[in-house]
Amino acid sequence: EAGVTQSPRYAVLQEGQAVSFWCDPISGHDTLYWYQQPRDQGPQLLVYFRDEAVIDNSQLPSDRFSAVRPKGTNSTLKIQSAKQGDTATYLCASSPRAPEVFFGKGTRLTVV
Amino acid sequence: QQKVQQSPESLIVPEGGMASLNCTFSDRNSQYFWWYRQHSGEGPKALMSIFSNGDKKEGRFTAHLNKASLYVSLHIKDSQPSDSALYFCAKSNTGYQNFYFGKGTSLTVIP
Numbered sequence: 001e002a003g004v005t006q007s008p009r010y011a012v013l014q015e016g017q018a019v020s021f022w023c024d025p026i027s028g029h030d031t032l033y034w035y036q037q038p039r040d041q042g043p044q045l046l047v048y049f050r051d052e053a054v055i056d057n058s059q060l061p062s063d064r065f066s067a068v069r070p071k072g073t074n075s076t077l078k079i080q081s082a083k084q085g086d087t088a089t090y091l092c093a094s095s096p097r098a099p100e101v102f103f104g105k106g107t108r109l110t111v112v
Numbered sequence: 113q114q115k116v117q118q119s120p121e122s123l124i125v126p127e128g129g130m131a132s133l134n135c136t137f138s139d140r141n142s143q144y145f146w147w148y149r150q151h152s153g154e155g156p157k158a159l160m161s162i163f164s165n166g167d168k169k170e171g172r173f174t175a176h177l178n179k180a181s182l183y184v185s186l187h188i189k190d191s192q193p194s195d196s197a198l199y200f201c202a203k204s205n206t207g208y209q210n211f212y213f214g215k216g217t218s219l220t221v222i223p
Contacts (some may be wrong), residue, residue: 004155033210042200042213043156055212091155094155099144099163099204101211103155 002026004104006092012110013082014070014072021077025094031103034067034077035091043091043103050074082111115139118201118214126222131188133217135201138182145177146211147186150198156213159199161174179185193222 006026013019025032031050035043046065047057051072060067064083069075079086089106115138125131133147146164148156162168162175162184174187184203188195201214 035213040216042118042215044213045210048210093155099206100146100158100161101202103148103157105153105155111123 004092004094004102005094006090006104006107008107009105010110011106012112014112015083016081019079019082021090021092021109023075023077023092023104025073025075025092026096027100029094029096030072031095031097032069032075033091033093033095034075035093035103037091037106039088040102046077046090079109081110084111087111090099116201116203116212116214118199118217121215122218122220124220124222125191127191127193129191129221131191131195131219131221133186133188133199133201135184135186135214135220136182137184137201137212138205139203139204139205140179140182142179142182143206144204145184146202147173148200148202148213150200150216152197156198156200172221180214185210189221191219193221193223195219196221 033048034046037043046062047067049069064080067077086109091106093101147159150156162177172189176185198216202211
């Protein structure tokens, strides 16, 4: 069974630039999560979806971050105007209707 | 924001030794607990789950849960260099919503 696929694996931006991250969850998983993981810290939830609906985006910096999952399968997380403080690994994860989360390898973002 | 506190921040054990990782949480509604392991450059991978009070053993790994004390731990017996990684405690209230993660314990096993 294929795991959660993310692209790109790495991104380097200057402040003010935009970037998009793409995620393909495990087939059949209805719940999809985006986490931000600063260096040497645990994953922190940004937003999660059940099918195409946003369930919780309260931790998403809404002025610069956006996330969509239009058909309830793949998802895109976009940062409109990156800041140095956004430097982190962005992890996508998916879950079936069971208490377990499966992570992708992440996108390591560096904003200079 | 629900709190998940892990200790120690880092741990060094000799090969063959016992590693003990601790996690406390603040929400008495927490029901589902997981330990995740993350090697450098990879995403976290589930190591084991524990949902009921008491001990759960899987091979060299034993998890312990005490919901009344808001405490969960992981013990790794006969530690191997390949166990060197970041370990995260994660918890969820319903199992079908957000999982909250601790900041992690960095384990180094020295040959």
